[in-house]
Every structure is written in structure tokens, then in C-alpha cells.
Amino acid sequence: MNVEKIINELIDKINYHNEKYYNEDSPEISDIEYDNLVKELIKLEEENPQFKRIDSPTNRVGGKALEKFNQITHKIPMLSLSNAYSYSDLKDFDKRVRDMVNEDIEYVVEFKIDGLSVGITYDNGEFQYGATRGNGVIGEDISKNLMTIKNIPLKINDNDEIVVRGEVYISKEDFKKVNEQQSEQDLQGFANPRNLAAGSLRQLDPKLTAKRPLDIFIFNLEYSQNNQFKSHSESLEFLSKLGFSVSPNYKVCKNIDEVIEHIKYWTENRENLEFEIDGMVIKVNSLKQRESMGYTAKSPRWAIAYKFPAEKKKTKIIDIIVEVGRTGTITPTAVLEPVRLAGTSVSRATLHNEDYIKEKDIKINDTVLVQKAGDIIPQVLEVIKEERTGEEVEFNMPDKCPVCSEPTVRLEGESAVKCINISCPAQIRRGIIHFASRDAMNIDGLGESIISLLLNENIINDISDLYKIRKEDVVNLERMGEKSATNLINAINKSKENDLWRLINGLGIKFIGTKGAKILANSYKDLDKIMNTTASELVNLEEFGETMANSVVEFFKEDKNIKVVDKLKEYGLNTKVIENENNDINKVFEGMKIVLTGTLPTLKRNDAKEMIESRGGKSTSSVSKSTTFVLAGEEAGSKLTKANELGIKVIDEDTFIELCKLSSKEDVESRLK
């Protein structure tokens, strides 16, 4: 395979996992696996700069702000951190820093708590609003949820306009408790404290957030209009005096050796902390020096995150079992002789896939080295071949699905062995949950527990069956009743009118998330056309790589999947893009001046322009006081800065598309407020 192709496929994969992790708070792979994908991409991009894409995930921060929240443009962009995995990485960092400033350097070392990054703004001594990081430029307004966290002061004794940044987290003990409650209620556990914190904060109902024992520590003063400080440590002291719970145990170090000493101490002692830390953050202390170093597109040059190496131990593989996930991927898991790692007893380790087992030559009864990093899922690192006795048994991936007995397949270029039977019971439950979820068909009241009931009672067998449910089928179900039953049926019926991308996302095609679904819908306009397209046509779509293209084609080759789609059509689901005809488009942007800047996630520049103009708006090129709003995408640059200076509303593509669907100018104006 050529390098460009490999790079593009890696980008597809990373984008997909970013969406799962940042936008849906439910990662499918471990952080180590993810970090390895990114490292591989960075390496290839460095070796082949001619193929580096401007929209590469190595160029940008995190996720995006979900449309269900109001959007907030950060006064100061909320960036990520570059990573160090060894002391020699830290020494390289120190050298880079000293080369840049040519002066003595003082560092501050802080805990890297594994949680969710938030920015909070105060003015006139009062809490104004708080937001998630989002894509670094635009975040989600989660003010009401943050106000439920006891350690966030609502009033402070300073009238200056202040922006602080911190990490919302949950203690080890509370994490365990919440996961126990989840399993009591037959709900899925959270993969790690970060997912739990993120999932709890990004709730539309603050009451739900309030139920979760969240805490925060503040690690930076992002902006202060009047207070002047020389160093980061000085600003932390100031924040502490104002009543913020500032990152505990931070230390000012005179040189990189002191930094490393401090890190060594916490590597040994982190088990005793009440919260999980996944590393330490090293920051230049002098604010003047920081300013002279500046930023890359993704992170400051004056800071780096050191990630702890994972703890390793020896144990034995007693058995290898397989499980079928929502997308049909059959994952092999090693059953281990229990061993204590990073404070917990470990008896399972993921073996990822067939290639992983082959590469490492893993057999049942092997003695292996296992490790546990920031994640809950431990990994098998290597087989200790010297300890083989001849009793080892080779393992092969099953050629039939262990649940439905249909033949399994392994697609070309993919590492996963899968059951592609869309009616496989193991996949059905997760598949229906996904279908009904807010990013797919968004069916109110159709949550995990109801879906389980419907399956257990044989009321449904696949997603299409949802549309034949009658009220009398469900009214007598546990916790149901007259009103909920009516609401449920109404919500299901309403979803028939959903726009095409929701249906495509709902089908659960591997590697096609919300974004991929929108691209497909906007490009083909009609589900039938998508079903009949070819991989070679699909790879021509913007941001579509071979992995995504093949996955779409394979999905619609399957008889079972075609049958489900046919049934959905019979029940009257919309399978076309919902577009207004040109002549009855409402002039919702009449008289408005709109500036377009940066690269939008799915819309081409000309399309966006056309959408503005056909609705009576004027697409202008420079930001001024008379600009109505700015539509900004990735790498928005100076126009965005200007808009922020002038206090002009900035929106992203999703909001723009929403505005386009509104029926009057008044609606647009009130939505923009």
C-alpha cells in the first residue's frame, strides 16, 4: 500500500475514535491503542511531509461542541498538551525550551488529573459561565451543570474579569461506587474516570449532574483584565486566595533534574492519592518567557504532559474467550490467573484481534507480561517464551459467530474478524441502543432499559420492528403506563421524518459516525443511491478514505442489512435528504452580512455561500461592526480574532445548518442571541 493511502486510512480511524471519545464519551479502544495510532501518524507525516493533510487530527484539538448545548467561543483558545513518555523526552523538551529563550528556566510541575477540561469566566465577582473545551475555539455552555459542583465558587472577592481553566474529575472511590450502581441497574460501566466525569457534565439536565460526586481542580489563570502576574505559581497562589481549589502539591523546580526527581516521587506514590492521575504536567513558570515561546496549532510550546509508564506484572493465560460487540467485531480476551496491578486485581486482558495474537505469538497456557495504563483494560505485552512447557494450545478466531452461528468474515485491510449478521442477538441490543441515541434517530424515551425489555418480551427483533410497535404491545410493560406508552409511540413515529444522515448513522455502519453519515447524505441525497454506489466512487468524497468506503459497500452487500432497510422503507421512514426547494426557501438571512472563514467540517465553501445567498443573506469577506455573524470552521485564524474583539457572534457549521432550517428571520435572530 502506498504511504498516502496509509496516512489517509489512519486519519479515518483516528477521526472515528475521536468522535467516540470526545463527542460521545464512549471510546471503543484503549488510550494506549489510540496513542499508538496517533504516534504512527505523526511519524509518517514527519517522514512524508508532502502527504501531511491540513485537516490532520495531529493539527487540532479534541472534539467539537455538540449542538444540543449553546455554544461559547473561548476568549482564550483552550488547547491540548504535547506528550512525553520518558525522562529523555523531558530532557529534549528542556533543551528546546532553553534554545528558545536563552535564559535560566524555572518549571512548575503539577498533577495531570484525568478528567474533563473546562473554562470558567467571572466578572464583577460573580460566576458568569463555564464551557467545555470543544474544538479548542468553540465549546459547549455547561454553566448550570458546573454550578452544581460545590468546589466551584459562585462569588469571588475580585471584580476583575477573570477566566480560569481547570479539570473536572471524580475520585477513585466515587468512580468505583458509580460503576457499582451502574452494574446493579444492569447498565454499562464507565471505562475510566474521565468518561464518567465527561458524561456527567455533558447532561442537558443539571439535576443529573448534581447526582454525581464531581470535583474540580483549577490549574491555570487563562485571562485577567487587570491583575498583573510575573509567574504561573504567583497566579496559582492568587487563585487559591480567591477560594478556588487549585491543583494540589504543585512544585516550582529550578531545573529539569529537579522536575524529574519530583516526577519520580509521584510515580512511586500516586497510588496513595484519592484521585487518578495519568501523568504530570510540566510548565514554564515565567509568563514573559511563555509569551516569547508561543503555541503550535494544537498546544503551547512552554508545557508538556509526562505520561506515567504502565505498571507491568507476570501472569498466566488460563483461557482465551471471544465476545461480540455492537458493530459485530469479535474481540478475543485472555482470562488470566488473577494478579494485582495498579491497585486492582486483574483477571482479564484484551487481545484486540487476530493479528495481535499472531504477532505476539500468544497461546493458551502461556506465561505473559501484562500491563495496566491509564485505562481500566489491561494489555498483554509479551509472551515469556522461556517459560513454555509444551502444554501451550494455539488459539484461532472462530469461523462462526459464537452467538448466532453465522459465518464470520475478515475484510481486506482490516484486523477485525466480524459477525456481519445485523440480526445477531449479541449486536442487536447495542445496535438498537445506538439507533435510538441522540446522535442517530434521537428517539425520546427509548433508552437502554426499555430496549432490553422490548427484546426480552420478543416485541422487537431488529431496528425495523420498532416501527410496528403498537401501544397495546407496551402499555403493560414494567414502569410503562398509559402516558409513557403514548409518548414512546409518538416519538418513534416522529423519527420516521428524520433527515437522512440520522438514519445512516443509526444503521451503525463501522467507521461511519455522525460526520461520515452527514457527508454521505449530503453527497448522495438518497439512501438508494448510497446502497448502489461503489468503493471507488466513495473514496472521492471529501474526507472519505478506503476504510470508510469499503465498510459502506460491505454493509450494503449483506442480504440481512438490505432486508432491514427494505422493512424500514415499508414502514415509511424518510430515506432522502430533507431540502427545501429553491423557490420556497425562506429568506431567513435577509439583509444580514455573514462572514465565512476557515474550513467547515462537511460543507464546501461554495455550498455555504450558496446557502447564505439563497436565503437572502450577503456573504462578505471581512469582519466589521456591521457583520451579523461569522461562520467559522477549522483554522479560522485572524477573522475569528477580529470577530471576538468586536464581540460578533461566531457559530459553527451545525448551528448554521440549524439556522438554515428555521422558517423566519425572527427565529434566526433570536437563535443568534
Ligand SMILES: NC(=O)c1ccc[n+]([C@@H]2O[C@H](COP(=O)([O-])OP(=O)(O)OC[C@H]3O[C@@H](n4cnc5c(N)ncnc54)[C@H](O)[C@@H]3O)[C@@H](O)[C@H]2O)c1
Ligand atoms: N481511547 C480513545 O478512543 C481516545 C480517543 C481520543 C483521545 N484519547 C485520549 O485522549 C488523549 C488526548 O486528549 P487531550 O487532547 O485532552 O490531551 P491530554 O489529555 O493528553 O492532555 C491535555 C489535557 O490535560 C488536562 N490537564 C489535566 N491536568 C492538567 C494540568 N495540571 N495542567 C494542564 N492541563 C491539565 C487538560 O484538561 C488538557 O486538556 C490521548 O492521549 C488519548 O489517550 C483516547
Ligand SMILES: [Zn+2]
Ligand atoms: Zn453473530
